[in-house]
Amino acid sequence: MTRSIDAGQIAAIGAPHFSGIAFVELDFTTALRLSTLPYAYPWNGYTWVGAGNLGSISPVGENSDLQAQGVTLSLAGIDPSLISTALSEQYQGKGCQIWFAPLNPDNGQLIGTPIRIFNGRIDTMNIEVGDTATITLTGESKLVDFFRARTARFNNADQQQRYPADLGLQYVDQMVEKTIVWGRA
Numbered sequence: 001m002t003r004s005i006d007a008g009q010i011a012a013i014g015a016p017h018f019s020g021i022a023f024v025e026l027d028f029t030t031a032l033r034l035s036t037l038p039y040a041y042p043w044n045g046y047t048w049v050g051a052g053n054l055g056s057i058s059p060v061g062e063n064s065d066l067q068a069q070g071v072t073l074s075l076a077g078i079d080p081s082l083i084s085t086a087l088s089e090q091y092q093g094k095g096c097q098i099w100f101a102p103l104n105p106d107n108g109q110l111i112g113t114p115i116r117i118f119n120g121r122i123d124t125m126n127i128e129v130g131d132t133a134t135i136t137l138t139g140e141s142k143l144v145d146f147f148r149a150r151t152a153r154f155n156n157a158d159q160q161q162r163y164p165a166d167l168g169l170q171y172v173d174q175m176v177e178k179t180i181v182w183g184r185a
Contacts, residue, residue: 009112012102020102022057023048023114024073026122026137027095028085034075043110051075060098060117068143071098071118076134083133091122096139 012018023043026032035041038052058072073096075082101114123140127133152158159169 005115006112009102009115012104012111018102019105020100021110021114022117023099024055024057025095025097026091028089028091030085032082032085043114057098068141068147070123070141071096071120071139073137073139074134075137077132083127083129083135086125086127086135091125091137094122096120096122096137 013020020036021041022036024032024034026034033046033048034051034055035043035048036052036055036057037048037050039050041048041050054075054077056074060071061069096118097116097120098118099114099116102111103109104111118139118141120139120141123138125138126136128136154169155172156169159166
């Protein structure tokens with residue numbers, strides 16, 4: 001995926017030491033927006049809840065092959081209300097996006113516009129409850145749909161479901177067992 005990185009971001013990332021921020025958005029019924037900072041951070045019209053050291057993101061990979069890459073997000077020591085949301089929410093297939101940007105070491109502000117490094121869907125969510133609770137979530141790339149079998153049928157029922165006014169396949173069921181004789185007068 002082509003991304004545009006401005007000169008300030010390149011300089012910040014190329015420095016021997018730099019700090020950055022990752023924003024994670026999970027499209028639950030009420031969107032969950034987290035950042036890797038230990039405090040809430042405003043960006044893009046929302047206040048992103050700081051997960052700080054309580055959260056982790058696996059490396060987000062990319063390659064030039066046509067291969068889907070996933071990501072694993074982990075959140076430990078979390079608010080009990082988040083556990084109830086995770087248990088009651090229909091999460092599979094919901095959106096999952098991750099952005100990254102370097103931070104200015106002097107004032108803690110973003111350098112440039114955050115770059116989206118992952119855009120996919122939530123696949124699985126494991127919840128471990130002990131002294132503290134840990135939620136581990138895996139996200140899959142939208143590219144996995146490329147390898148899934150398509151279940152579309154060339155029959156009238158499927159056509160009506162997709163395009164109710166289209167009658168182009170209304171006689172297909174009758175033609176399945178029809179014997180057609182060619183070349184006789």
